[in-house]
Amino acid sequence: MTVEAISTSPDETLRLGRRLAPLLTAGDIVILSGSLGCGKTLFVAGVAEGLGVPERVTSPTFLIARVYRDGFLPLIHADVYRLSSVAEFDDLGLLDDGADGAVLIEWGEALGDAVPADRLSIAFDVVDDRRTITFTPHGAWCERDLGVLT
Numbered sequence: 001m002t003v004e005a006i007s008t009s010p011d012e013t014l015r016l017g018r019r020l021a022p023l024l025t026a027g028d029i030v031i032l033s034g035s036l037g038c039g040k041t042l043f044v045a046g047v048a049e050g051l052g053v054p055e056r057v058t059s060p061t062f063l064i065a066r067v068y069r070d071g072f073l074p075l076i077h078a079d080v081y082r083l084s085s086v087a088e089f090d091d092l093g094l095l096d097d098g099a100d101g102a103v104l105i106e107w108g109e110a111l112g113d114a115v116p117a118d119r120l121s122i123a124f125d126v127v128d129d130r131r132t133i134t135f136t137p138h139g140a141w142c143e144r145d146l147g148v149l150t
């Protein structure tokens with residue numbers, strides 16, 4: 001079941017991310033999509049807060065990925081915007097590194113089949129100052145109750 005939330009402030013987006021944290025388990029893949037500045041990184045920062053990660057998550061754009069291991073669950077945060085090919089993504093081995101944690105990938109929809117079918121997609125749509133944030137579960141994610149997000 002798809003769940004839709006509205007965010008009208010950075011704080012609300014952070015809070016939504018915090019709410020997702022308790023739903024995450026090892027091996028989870030979450031794909032975030034939406035234009036530059038729509039709040040993907042801020043949402044991941046909220047997830048990190050919810051997981052008890054002490055440092056503040058910032059955009060990993062120049063590093064492609066960052067691993068946060070000090071929360072209740074390892075968090076791998078990637079931004080694949082600058083990757084030129086799916087092969088490059090495979091070479092990074094992020095999904096292997098993240099097998100014991102949750103992997104959140106900004107712009108991950110471009111990876112197509114390189115990303116497992118069991119995943120949560122989160123789409124951000126900006127209209128004026130309102131963000132519509134749509135959570136769409138795929139595969140095994142469909143069995144989870146996303147109702148707690150709203």
Ligand SMILES: Nc1ncnc2c1ncn2[C@@H]1O[C@H](COP(=O)(O)OP(=O)(O)O)[C@@H](O)[C@H]1O
Binds near residue numbers: 013
């Ligand atoms: N409702 C909102 N949700 C998220 N970010 C917002 C919102 N309103 C304004 N912003 C601003 O938009 C920017 C989002 O940046 P960021 O999370 O880095 O986006 P992305 O990772 O999608 O490029 C931040 O500067 C944030 O303060």
Ligand SMILES: [Mg+2]
Binds near residue numbers: 040041059079106
């Ligand atoms: Mg970002």
